[in-house]
Amino acid sequence: MDSRYFDLAKVLTGHSTKVKKGEKVLIETFDVPDGMVIALIRIIRKKGGIPFVTNYHAPVTRELLLEASDDQYAYDSEIKLKQMQGIDIYIALRGANNIFDTSDVPGDRMQRATKHYRPVQDYRVQKTRWVVLRWPTSAMAQQAQMSTEAFEDFYFRVCTMDYGRMTVGMDSLKKLMDQTDKVEIKGEGTDLRFSIAGIDAITCGGDRNIPDGEVFSCPVKDSVEGVLQFNAPTVYQGTSFDNIRLVFEKGKVVEATGSNTARLNEILDTDAGARYIGEFSLGFNPYITHPMRDILFDEKIAGSFHFTPGQAYEEADNGNRSQIHWDMVCIQTPEFGGGEVWFDGELIRKDGQFVPEDLQQLNPEYLLAEN
Numbered sequence: 012m013d014s015r016y017f018d019l020a021k022v023l024t025g026h027s028t029k030v031k032k033g034e035k036v037l038i039e040t041f042d043v044p045d046g047m048v049i050a051l052i053r054i055i056r057k058k059g060g061i062p063f064v065t066n067y068h069a070p071v072t073r074e075l076l077l078e079a080s081d082d083q084y085a086y087d088s089e090i091k092l093k094q095m096q097g098i099d100i101y102i103a104l105r106g107a108n109n110i111f112d113t114s115d116v117p118g119d120r121m122q123r124a125t126k127h128y129r130p131v132q133d134y135r136v137q138k139t140r141w142v143v144l145r146w147p148t149s150a151m152a153q154q155a156q157m158s159t160e161a162f163e164d165f166y167f168r169v170c171t172m173d174y175g176r177m178t179v180g181m182d183s184l185k186k187l188m189d190q191t192d193k194v195e196i197k198g199e200g201t202d203l204r205f206s207i208a209g210i211d212a213i214t215c216g217g218d219r220n221i222p223d224g225e226v227f228s229c230p231v232k233d234s235v236e237g238v239l240q241f242n243a244p245t246v247y248q249g250t251s252f253d254n255i256r257l258v259f260e261k262g263k264v265v266e267a268t269g270s271n272t273a274r275l276n277e278i279l280d281t282d283a284g285a286r287y288i289g290e291f292s293l294g295f296n297p298y299i300t301h302p303m304r305d306i307l308f309d310e311k312i313a314g315s316f317h318f319t320p321g322q323a324y325e326e327a328d329n330g331n332r333s334q335i336h337w338d339m340v341c342i343q344t345p346e347f348g349g350g351e352v353w354f355d356g357e358l359i360r361k362d363g364q365f366v367p368e369d370l371q372q373l374n375p376e377y378l379l380a381e382n
Contacts, residue, residue: 015167016050019221022171023102024054027142027218032059034099041067042106043146051102063098069112076116076124084127091131101139106146110154110304113249118277121248125281125334137325144170144221145307155303169298174217177224177295180365180372181214184226184293187370188212191354194230194291196316198343198350200240200256203318205230207291211327224296224311230288232329233262239318242347243302243309243340250274251304255339257320262287264320279320284333290319293352293360294340297375306338313375314344314363316352 024030036055040048048064055062095101113121135141145151152162192208212228241255252275258266264286269275279285296311303309310317321335343350344363352360359366365373372378 012046012050015171016047017054018171019047019167020050020054022217023051023142023144023221024058024060026174027221028100028102028140030055030058030060030100033061034059035061035063035097036100036102037094037098038062038064039067039101039103040064040106041072041104041146042069042108042148043104047104047146060100063094069107069109073112073116076113076120079120079124081123081127084124088127088131091128092134095131095134095139098139101135101141103141103143104146105143106148108148108150110150110246111249111251114251116249118248118274122281122334125248129334142217142219142221143307145305151303151305154305155301165298169222169296172222172298174223176378177216177373178214180295180370180377181216181226183367183369184365184373185212185214187354187359187367188226188228193353193355195353196239196341196350197353198240198341199242199348201238201341201350203235203237203239203259205236205262205288205291206234207231210329213324213327220307220311222296222299222308222311224299224313225292225294225317227290227292227324227327229323229327229329229331230262230291232287232331235259235262235288239341241318241339241341243312243315243342244304245306245309245337245339246304247278247335247337257318257339278335278337281334284331285321285335287320287331287333288318289321289323289329289331289333289336290317290327290338292317292319292338295365295373295375295378297378300344300375302340302342306340309340310338312340312342314347314360315340315342317341 052062147166152159196203207228215225217223244253253270255269294311294315299312317338317340321333323331349362
């Protein structure tokens with residue numbers, strides 16, 4: 012069995028979720044090799060935890076989505092919620108041999124599933140210790156425009172890095188964001204203004220997502236004004252989008268265009284909260300520098316930020332509620348057009364590089380030099 016599986020399992024059960032004796036751990040896998048699941052089971056048992064496993068496969072999930080009824084969803088979601096309420100820790104590994112497997116599932120079918128399973132996701136996020144990560148596949152390697160072998164090496168390097176090295180810089184950024192009122196973001200096609208006053212900032216250094224490297228907060232719901240041009244591609248509900256452009260008035264998306272404008276607006280019309288923002292975050296993982304249409308990687312790109320239509324997290328809450336939570340990414344490094352982030356009139360980041368001295372420990376040069 013690949014020794015890297017055990018290295019990753021140790022990170023997930025140690026730094027990320029801190030499994031303790033007697034704790035119930037739910038492992039959910041999506042098209043992941045049995046060897047990785049076995050490695051997790053063995054490490055959890057070694058720590059005294061109690062592992063439970065659920066396996067999913069994309070073609071089967073697609074088939075269920077195509078014809079599932081409300082009664083079926085209600086029954087299944089009740090079972091899944093009961094299971095989630097009985098566990099302490101949730102670990103999910105999500106592979107995808109074809110990221111577009113659900114692209115031909117009608118939008119109303121996707122929305123129906125999202126609505127029924129939202130309480131399960133909310134309980135998992137708010138009430139359990141959890142970590143979620145992708146699994147490297149040939150499809151992901153193609154998205155990253157890398158060979159399969161090179162991508163796997165990259166994947167295990169970024170996923171098993173010492174995330175503790177980000178702690179000092181993240182704590183400084185959190186302290187600054189907690190004290191900030193007005194945020195301004197400028198760049199190619201972007202002139203955005205909003206407030207984060209009174210909303211906590213949350214550090215993410217490998218304890219929720221792998222890979223990780225971000226500090227997030229949330230705009231005051233009705234404070235967002237201006238225009239935002241995203242330059243990273245995104246896949247949501249099985250559909251690919253490029254060049255998304257959002258216009259905001261009093262916090263609401265009043266105009267949305269992109270490579271698939273009709274589908275984009277269909278998703279943003281899912282419910283009343285879908286056109287308001289539920290998260291604002293700055294990303295700084297030094298190993299991730301280019302988008303690959305996988306949000307768990309792309310939202311951590313060094314020099315990026317993401318701005319998220321939909322549901323707000325409970326720990327950084329502006330009160331917005333929605334069935335969707337769609338992290339859209341804008342990269343501000345020079346090769347992607349540059350840009351600036353300002354907090355209360357102070358330049359915080361320019362062309363992807365943090366400017367204040369106490370934040371420079373989050374710049375790639377520092378983080379990579381420490382390895």
